Each structure stands twice: as structure tokens, then as C-alpha cells.
Amino acid sequence: MKNILFLFLFSPLFILAQNPNYSEDIAPIIYNKCLQCHHSGGIAPLSLETYADAISNAGMIQHVTSSGEMPPFLADTLYQEYAYENTLNIDEISTILNWVLNGVPLGDTSLLPPFPSFSNSSNLGLADLEITIPVYSSNATSNSDDYVCFSIPSGLTQDRQVRAIEVIPGNIQIVHHVLVSIDEFGSSSTTITPNCMAPFGDQVYTYAPGSVPLQFPNDSLSQFGIEIPANSNIALGLHYPEGTFGQLDSTKVRFYFYPQNTNIREIKSEYFINEGLPPYPPFFLPPNQITAMSSSYGPIINDMSLMSVFPHMHLLGADMLCYAVTPTNDTINLIRINKWDFEWQGAYLFEKFLKIPAGSIIYASGTYDNTASINNPNPVLVNSGLNTDDEMFVFIFQFLDYQLGDENILLENTSVSTDIFNLPTPIFNKSLINITNLMGQKTNKKYNKPLLYIYDDGSVEKKIIVK
Ligand code: HEC
Numbered sequence: 001m002k003n004i005l006f007l008f009l010f011s012p013l014f015i016l017a018q019n020p021n022y023s024e025d026i027a028p029i030i031y032n033k034c035l036q037c038h039h040s041g042g043i044a045p046l047s048l049e050t051y052a053d054a055i056s057n058a059g060m061i062q063h064v065t066s067s068g069e070m071p072p073f074l075a076d077t078l079y080q081e082y083a084y085e086n087t088l089n090i091d092e093i094s095t096i097l098n099w100v101l102n103g104v105p106l107g108d109t110s111l112l113p114p115f116p117s118f119s120n121s122s123n124l125g126l127a128d129l130e131i132t133i134p135v136y137s138s139n140a141t142s143n144s145d146d147y148v149c150f151s152i153p154s155g156l157t158q159d160r161q162v163r164a165i166e167v168i169p170g171n172i173q174i175v176h177h178v179l180v181s182i183d184e185f186g187s188s189s190t191t192i193t194p195n196c197m198a199p200f201g202d203q204v205y206t207y208a209p210g211s212v213p214l215q216f217p218n219d220s221l222s223q224f225g226i227e228i229p230a231n232s233n234i235a236l237g238l239h240y241p242e243g244t245f246g247q248l249d250s251t252k253v254r255f256y257f258y259p260q261n262t263n264i265r266e267i268k269s270e271y272f273i274n275e276g277l278p279p280y281p282p283f284f285l286p287p288n289q290i291t292a293m294s295s296s297y298g299p300i301i302n303d304m305s306l307m308s309v310f311p312h313m314h315l316l317g318a319d320m321l322c323y324a325v326t327p328t329n330d331t332i333n334l335i336r337i338n339k340w341d342f343e344w345q346g347a348y349l350f351e352k353f354l355k356i357p358a359g360s361i362i363y364a365s366g367t368y369d370n371t372a373s374i375n376n377p378n379p380v381l382v383n384s385g386l387n388t389d390d391e392m393f394v395f396i397f398q399f400l401d402y403q404l405g406d407e408n409i410l411l412e413n414t415s416v417s418t419d420i421f422n423l424p425t426p427i428f429n430k431s432l433i434n435i436t437n438l439m440g441q442k443t444n445k446k447y448n449k450p451l452l453y454i455y456d457d458g459s460v461e462k463k464i465i466v467k
Contacts (some may be wrong), residue, residue, distance in 0.1 A: 021107025036210040041210035079336035083349040083412030127254035138240040149196035163413040166213035170250035178207040179237035197233035273395040276384025287379035299359040303402035305353035312394040320366040327359035353406040
């Protein structure tokens with residue numbers, strides 16, 4: 001008993017006493033969880049590529065990681081697990097904290113992980129259909145975002161089955177998200193709809209910074225995918241954040257097909273929860289109050305395999321919850337978002353297909369905060385609707401009829417996610433940021449003494465300059 005107590009009492013101290021360093025402990029976290037957005041030329045305003053970047057922003061990194069703001073992943077992963085989760089666990093958060101408390105040591109740079117590289121190309125091969133929006137100049141102002149939809153004829157004269165979808169942002173620094181839908185009521189020309197949060201049609205893919213292409217599972221037994229009917233349009237909804245006025249973009253979406261007439265297990269997408277839009281009655285959010293919302297769908301008729309959920313609210317959304325209750329009263333957690341952020345739209349792919357038995361009911365709830373705040377200084381009555389300053393309460397699901405074994409199929413395609421990292425190290429022009437003695441104490445340049453020269457790419461050289 002005494003021994004156990006001893007261990008309990010001392011384990012937190014033991015963790016604190018561990019001395020995390022940049023090369024072994026911090027760089028692996030930043031390379032894997034932050035750089036996909038925080039590389040130079042990436043979407044985030046701040047580059048975190050080097051040791052110098054990390055130490056000059058150490059306090060802020062510590063703050064945004066312990067508050068959960070970064071990396072931005074809205075779904076609560078204690079509630080349900082997803083493919084391509086990008087979150088930090090408690091150990092990683094406390095490692096960052098301890099590193100900052102211990103004075104941001106560099107460590108042995110020969111132990112740095114390989115520097116990841118970022119490119120616009122994937123391992124999917126040549127696209128079978130590439131749709132590009134006309135060059136568009138962002139209408140976002142210094143304090144309002146631009147949401148715009150494009151509907152573009154696919155030009156397909158036959159139905160095609162899709163095995164993968166990829167979005168290539170034209171201007172990575174201003175494309176905050178892209179929603180991709182198939183509109184089977186095609187037209188012969190491209191249309192542009194301003195102030196449009198969601199493109200018309202069946203939503204099949206969402207891109208946000210750091211997203212990987214969507215590759216539907218396929219093996220010798222079944223090919224999953226979606227179908228683009230002949231003569232459909234491809235509809236894209238883009239979000240350009242405030243402050244991007246006048247910047248140009250020409251984003252593309254690429255589709256990769258199965259061979260003609262492949263018999264696929266077709267993934268459908270539907271708004272299971274969609275309050276406030278016709279045919280349902282509108283809802284209203286009075287000013288200066290918090291309003292709760294709830295809704296349900298079902299009972300569902302056949303056993304269903306769920307692939308993804310896309311939760312959606314606008315600017316006043318505060319939190320969201322969605323789960324299924326089976327006929328035997330089991331609860332299946334689907335998604336919980338504790339702090340909604342409309343800037344980070346995305347679909348969450350479950351780790352594996354989730355089986356929802358026939359007879360289940362899907363329940364959803366959420367709250368809207370229409371009280372005064374920095375973002376909403378003068379609250380007014382807000383009603384449901386499609387415009388940015390209206391509100392929505394939506395959960396879109398991708399699903400198909402269940403077949404035995406679906407619940408064992410992993411939805412994360414490892415060949416896609418790992419391909420983004422572990423590529424050759426780019427060469428930087430490094431610059432000197434610090435000189436220390438062999439004890440790690442800062443010093444000026446001295447002759448005839450061994451000193452450590454620390455560079456902003458994280459490398460360290462031991463040198464003696466002889467005079
Ligand atoms: C999916 C893209 C993405 C990922 C991944 C990401 N960030 Fe960010 N980060 C952003 C963007 C974009 C901003 C700019 C502010 C905003 O739009 O929210 C930002 C802002 C920041 C800021 C500045 C906050 C401020 O108030 O100015 C810090 C610090 C930061 N991120 C650290 C991190 C760290 C550390 C990680 C990894 C643990 C990380 N980010 C992962 C996109 C990302």
C-alpha cells in the first residue's frame with residue numbers, strides 16, 4: 001500500500017521532471033499535427049517550421065494547444081473516434097507545457113524527425129474528371145467573409161462511378177473550406193451564386209486546410225463509391241475568410257473513376273437533420289438569449305452503415321450533439337462538438353463504418369448564443385435560412401445499406417495520410433540564432449573555444465574558431 005501511494009504521489013513530479021526537448025519531443029508533434037497548415041505558404045498566418053519559429057511563439061503555442069484551439073478539430077474524440085483525427089492527447093499537451101516551463105531546450109538535433117514536405121499532388125494518379133472554377137476574386141471585406149457557390153457542368157455523357165475525390169485549392173492561403181456536391185439536374189452553363197453557404201445537390205466531400213483526398217474503401221469483395229449521373233453539374237461551395245478581398249483563386253476538384261460500369265456499393269448522402277428550412281417550419285433566435293434546439297430522424301427502416309457526419313450551423317452556433325438510440329435502447333454516439341466554430345467546417349469520417357440497426361432513432365441537439373459578444377455586439381432577431389447571417393441546424397450523413405462485416409472496414413486510407421509526410425527534407429538557407437557554450441549558456445562569439453552554433457532550421461554545429 002505504501003509503495004502504491006508513493007508512486008501515485010510522485011508520478012506527477014516524475015512527469016514534470018522529465019525534460020522534453022525540441023528535437024525529440026516537440027518537433028514530432030509540430031511536424032505531424034501543425035505543419036500541414038503552418039508551413040511557409042500554408043493557410044495559417046504563422047510558420048512553425050523551425051526551432052526559431054517554435055521558440056519565438058512558444059507561449060502562444062502553449063496557450064492554443066492547452067485551450068484546444070489548435071489543432072482545429074471540432075469533434076470531441078472522447079465521444080466518438082474518427083478517421084484522420086488531428087488532435088493532441090493530454091501527454092502531448094503537457095509535453096509542450098513542460099518544454100516551455102523548462103526554457104524551450106533544443107536537444108540533440110541529430111534526433112530530429114525527417115522534415116515533412118507539402119505538395120499539391122497525391123498518389124491517386126491521373127484524374128478522370130477535373131473541374132476548375134472560373135478565376136474568382138474574393139469579395140470578403142476586412143470584417144465579413146465571402147461564401148460563394150459555383151455550379152459547373154460535368155460534361156459527362158455516361159454515368160460514372162467515383163473511387164476518390166480530391167480538392168486542389170487554387171490559392172491555399174485564402175481557401176478556408178470547399179464543399180463538393182453532385183447536382184444531378186445539370187445545366188449547360190456555369191452559374192455563380194453569391195452569399196451561398198451550401199452548394200445545391202448531394203454533398204460528397206468537404207475540404208478544409210489539411211484535408212486529405214477522400215478514397216472510398218475498396219477491396220476484392222466490394223467497391224464503395226458514389227455515382228455521378230450523366231449530364232450532372234459539379235457544385236462547389238467556397239469560403240474565403242475576411243481580409244482576403246481582391247485576392248484571386250481558381251480551385252479545382254478532381255474525380256477518380258472506377259472502370260466503366262463497375263458495380264459499386266453506392267454511398268448516399270442525406271440531410272437527416274435539417275431544422276428550419278422548408279418543408280419544416282422556420283425557427284427564430286431572439287436577441288440577448290441562448291436558445292436550445294433539438295430534432296430527431298427516424299425510426300430508420302433498414303440496417304444502415306454510416307460513413308460520415310457533417311454538422312453545420314452558422315455564426316451563432318455554440319455546441320452540437322448527435323447520437324442514435326437503437327430499439328434495444330443502446331446509445332450509439334455520433335458526434336459531439338463542445339465549441340462550434342463556423343470557420344472550421346468539415347465532414348467527420350467515422351473510424352470504421354458504424355452500424356445503425358433498423359428501428360433506431362437519431363437525436364440531435366444544440367444551442368445558439370445570441371447574446372452580446374465581440375463578434376455580435378448588437379444582437380438582433382435571427383431566423384433560420386441559407387444566408388450567412390441566418391442560422392441553420394443541419395447534420396448531413398453519408399451512408400448505405402448495411403452488409404455483414406461493414407463495421408470492420410476502416411475508413412482511413414493509410415496510403416493517403418502517410419504519403420503527405422516523410423518525404424525528403426527540403427534545403428533551407430539557415431541563419432544563426434544563438435551561440436552557447438557547451439553547458440548551453442548563451443555567450444558571444446569567442447575564439448579558440450568550442451561553442452555551439454544554433455541555427456533557425458533546428459541544426460546545431462559545434463565549432464572552434466581558431467585565431
Ligand atoms: C488545419 C490547419 C491548422 C492546423 C493543423 C493547425 N493550425 Fe494553428 N492556425 C491555423 C490558422 C488558419 C490560424 C489563424 C487563425 C485562425 O484562422 O483561426 C492558426 C493560428 C495559430 C496560432 C496563432 C493564434 C493567434 O491567436 O494568433 C498559433 C500559435 C497556432 N495556430 C498554433 C498551432 C499549433 C501549435 C498547431 C499544432 C499543434 C496548429 N496550430 C495546428 C490553422 C491550423
